[in-house]
Amino acid sequence: MPRNKKIFLILFVIFMLIMCWIGYDISQRTTFPGSKRNLEQRIQDDLEKDVKK
Numbered sequence: 001m002p003r004n005k006k007i008f009l010i011l012f013v014i015f016m017l018i019m020c021w022i023g024y025d026i027s028q029r030t031t032f033p034g035s036k037r038n039l040e041q042r043i044q045d046d047l048e049k050d051v052k053k
Helices: 003-029 040-052
Strands: none
Touching: none
């Protein structure tokens, strides 16, 4: 393989590893939207808690 192709391949692999690491990091810091309750239900539950206090 010519020298330029090797350099490009190495840079591509490094870039892809960084992108995978960023994607993994973001996925660990966020929650799946389907796992959250409905916003209206959450507001209603919070208001009910405040009234009971």
